[in-house]
Amino acid sequence: MRRPAACARSKRQSVLRTVSRAACAGRGRALGASLALLALTGCASAAPEVPEPVATLPAGVAVELQQLRSDVAGRQAQVHLVNEGDAPLTVGAVRVEDDRFDGAAVRVIADRVSTVSPGGSVDIRVQLPPVDCTAPDDGEAHIVLEVTRDSAATEVAASAPDPLGFIAELHARECLLERVTDAASLTFTGFEPSAPGAPAALELTVSPTGDGAVTIAGIGRTNLIDFAGAASEEVRPLGIEVAEGDAEPIVVQIPIVPLRCDPHAVQEDKRGTIFDLVVELEGESGEVELFVGEEMRGRILTWVAAWCGFGG
Template sequence: MSIAVAVVLLVTAACGNGQSIDRGPLPDGVAIHVDQSRIERKGREVFLRVHNDAGRSITVTSFTLTSPRFATVRWSGTETIGPTFETDLEFDMPRGRCGSALDARLQLTYRMGSGDLRTSTVDVEDPYGNAAYVVDRDCAQETLEKAATVTVGTPTVAARDGGPVLSLPITLAPTGDVAGVRLTGFASTTLFRQAGPTRLDVRLDPGDPPTTVQMSVVPARCDPHALAEDKVGTLFGVEVSGPGLPENASYFLPLTRAQRAALFGFFRDRCGMT
């Protein structure tokens, strides 16, 4: 038997056993990227978007996603995407590690039309930086919490020029374990804007004393529909600088249900919705 015939028989046998064939790059017209929906920002659900402009259907049966920034993701199922359509394959992002680029690599198993299973291994882009933001957020939180114990106190409302302002006391007690970490500010949200300083420089080096800062906010808008449909209005960014952190790194201030309820109650009162 010739070598060429033997190779053909082996490939045919593999197809007959339902095994995939490594076919290199994705077919022309199939594009994939990783992203996160805005309404999922408070969680960890992200997705792999598969866009099919190849002229025939593509059926995805599994994928493996790897990156130096998070543990390997494995997905399996059956998703068929017709020509000119796209589908999101959702998964929970593993806890992120500190680092630089996402450098995600995808191994996709699929079939085109009624063809044989095949596998392609490609780099996968994060065009809007949303997947990287999830792991950067993990890194910022881990870095700050290594440097200091963070305690969020009870919200209070007090009158200032222009009307009532809600303040949250945030105490940071350095652990003595890490040097060079700073709390550098707080970010506004879709519902609330910062009414106090947004740029800070709170040192959290070993030997530094505990520091309490006030995050003060007022409604950014008085829109009943915005409040009713809100998903991210109490996700206040805590901005952190330190060794190994990307520029403008931040994570979401951890709030209890009672603290969030106080924020929503203040919003309604200040906007005359009660």
């Protein structure tokens, strides 16, 4: 935090800074005239004063946290900032702090600067750090922005509303997944495309650690992928049982077909290859998300396009 007194910003060596502060405070009379002169010169030539950081956003400026569908796979989010003030606002560094994360969320593009005109808004993408499962789900996020108005730069801090509650859901889901992976890791390990009209095969591998028990009860269809022969089922049963002490991987082939064949479903896909797995752990039931990965996602989207007859 920058200090308001010019003496505190002198860039002389530590001895001269001490003398400078003493002279400014009126306690340097016992020093020699030459040192006193250096001290006073240091005060006079220090950098211009910068306003103290303030605790709240400028008047008319509001922020909130959002997570778009396109942000989910990359574990990112958006800081949505609206400037209803009467002057442009320039935003540099961005930091989202929340006890539910193991560290701060910061800009995806670290050195980017955003300028928001009066009446305008901006969405600043931030990278979410790993969750901290020692924290409860009902925490609160705060945002710290480096802002410039009227040529003065400072940091401001404010509470960051999360109107959809995505952080609490993310924290609960990923902490459940952490507990699940203590017993077994879950990975999509293969994909075999198919000719139009026939089901493709999506391979799920469950690798027990030997340290716990878990049941992978089922897998949910996505907005793009359905299960062959189970058009009426949103969740396909799997019934994979992992017992403590197990070590042998369990490989399951899941027959899949496109849920829809409109081209924009593929072109605008955000979550079509992120599957919800229903798990049972220590008497509790819940859902965890599992992404197929970028390489397999591309292969699946290409297959959907060919299967539906609109691929190039």
